[in-house]
Amino acid sequence: MFVLANSVRTISRMAMQWGYILRVRTRWAGDADMRDHFGEKASNDLKDLGITPDYIQQFASVKHIEVQLYDLGLKTADGTPVLDVASEIPWEYLLSSATQKAGRFESLLVTRCLTNSSNVMRTKPRNVLFVESAPGRIGQIYKFADEEARLSAALKLKENHGLTFARTEPFSRLQDMLRKKAWEVVHVTGVDTHQAAWLIEDFYSGVARSADVIDKSDCLHDGMILRGDHDSELPVRYDELADLLLASKKPPGVITLNLYYSGARMARELVKRGVYAALGFLDEIDDEFAELFFQAFYWAWCHGNKSISDAFLEAWSAMDGDGMHGTSIVIWLGRSMAGHSDASANRLPPAKTASRGGR
Secondary structure (H helix, E strand, C coil): CCCCCCHHHHHHHHHHHHHHHHCHHHHHHCCHHHHHHHHHHHHHHHHHHHCCHHHHHCCCCCEEEEECCCCCCCCCCCCCHHHHHHHCCCCHHHHHHHHHHCCCCCCCEEEECCCCCCCCCCCCCCCEEEECCCCCCHHHHHCCCHHHHHHHHHHHCCCCCCEEEEEEHHHHHHHHHCCCCCCCCCEEECEEHHHHHHHCCCHHCCCCCHHHHHHHCCCEEEEEEEEEECCCCCEEEEEHHHHHCCCCCCCCCCEEEEECCCCHHHHHHHHHHHCEEEECCCCCCCHHHHHHHHHHHHHHHHHHCCCHHHHHHHHHHHCCHHHCCCCEEEEEEEECCCCCCEEEEEEECCCCCCCCCCC
16 A cells, blocks of 8 residues: 655656656567666656665565555645646556566556545446447547447346447437436446547547637646537546546446546546546557457456456456556556455555655
8 A cells, every 4th residue: 555645746757757658668668678677767766755675575475556545635836636646657567567576476466546435346237338439520430349249248248138338429318328327337438538639630629618628738638529419529528527427326336448548537536436446548558458458357357256356457467468568557446455355465654744845
């Protein structure tokens, strides 16, 4: 368990540097020397946060590490919430790489925790909403038939028999579907706000509500492209997407997000508001790889009767090793696993005080 009460400046630096390193991972992932170099850098950066080589050596022999984040209301020098910055850090890669360099042999599960009042979802789902969105011009690029078939088989559910599809529904219609039923699981797939700009030239120059996802500093916020009631392509910021997905009185137990840049803010926001588990990706990911991962996750959970965290680890372990190096697949949980699994052996002593300044 990691309490992020160390240097705000160090956390900001790590988020910026590691975000770039992993975005360009295709340039170095196949180079053993570069992988070793980044393993060393990961160890050094963790040390700067008080996670010493002795701790890393201990962690090399465990199967699960929990990274627990807290919203202390702290902000960086430019006014960004520290929780946002800390959420962007690829803790999964840093801990995996550092412990592997220290001699780890077995697979390692890394989970993120932001404590809420949710209950652990222990049974496989009986009702699932599959939300897919390819509005307007995006519909010429993306189809979801393969993903529908894969997840239907993995969930052991059929359409209209526990599995409901929302196929690029208008915003208000989708809102009604989410509001009128207490869904146990929601799977979301489509195009995020960043990918839309890469797929379609000048996408935001002619799209309504662009100002809602692009701030005054020209920063594009995380989010998703949905179909509007009056606009064919509607950018929806991550917090507004959370409002939509949590429209019912009881939040879903699990939400999975097959979207670029869904792991830092989007998945965290869902857990912050009451979802037990949310899965997403920190940056870009191959479409086929993403579909196979979620298929493997739901298969392990629904066919193998695994816990959600064990299903996540099994899915991760089933992916091709070379193809996934540096891929940041994230699982956020609303309840700490410490004391309920191997996590109790992986706990750092909590910081005595919460630092409110940088070094």
